[in-house]
Amino acid sequence: MVDLIVFIIAAIITIGGALGVVFFRNPVRAALSLVATFFSVALLFIIQGANFLGFVQVVVYAGAIVVLFLFVIMLLGVDKAQEVFVEPLAGQRSLGFVAAGTFLVMSLSGLFLSGPLGADNASEDAGAVALTGQIGRNPIDETPDVSQLAGDIFSRNLVAFQATALLLTIATIGAVVMVKNSRRIDELSLAGAGKGSSLPVVPAPVEKVLSSPVESKDPHDDPEAPEITEHTVDDVSQPEDTEEFEAPDQEDSLINFEDLDGKGEDDE
């Protein structure tokens, strides 16, 4: 009985928060409704006995992911720019409603008309076995939730655990690499604007990075290919001082494109 009341409260907050995320025009208000949704989903976890996952949901989702979202929203200044609700395709908004409604009807009918909870199954276990195939392999005991989860993750799913650790490392390195290259672009455009020459929006290091691997295949066909790469260098960096900004990029990039040019010439 108490479970039912708590579930209804959590369900109302969840759906209200989800509708707020979708229909608030201000991204900051959407992020705050998302926090409400995450809190109520954590409440749903705790009702069912998954205490550790409820806490982790609050700490990771509401405490880290939404804070990241708000950081990016505030950093980019998107909170002041209101979103324009103009449809580029005619009738896209109504088609979106129809698609989401169709999906909801499909999932609910799949839930009630067939499957493990539907009227087709004679016994409750039939659907569950068909769904998982390993019922009873990993039963929930009366021991605390954290120790059971730890025993499962660190014994049966150890490889998956190590893989997620690797994934987090890659994500962190990827974020640093992506933001770092953007900073070089800003420095180059500032240097070009200071000298009075109008540089294009796409800067030189990106062009050189993109052109060198393509140009390295040209020595097979065109002996004038190294001259083409030198022309791109001369065309973009007209003052001599801006060449200083190119060398750090070649040192910092993971692939050394001069080696690629050298290999192309050796293959002849």
Added chain:
Amino acid sequence: MSSYIAVTLTETWYLVLASILFSIGLLGVLIRRNPLVMFMCVELMLNAVNVTFIAFSTRLGDLTGQTSVFFILVVAAAEVVVGLSMVMMLSRRNAELNVDDLSELKG
């Protein structure tokens, strides 16, 4: 008082709630044009899947559902990190973030 109420909280309720949450997230991804808000709606869908996993874990008495939710949480966090850094890179071209304009930036 409780004998008059025949309604019990079975796991079907959680699955219905998860379906509704997923549909709302799907609606948000289809309607909104700000990539940050679209990302938030994807997180809504992931949460709906988490609720489904916990509901089935409770129903079957199996711990595999909770382990799956743990890993989904970790992967969602990594995905948010990479996605937000991409959005920050895209925002350096123009301050207005609009997916329809961004889809025309080819090459």
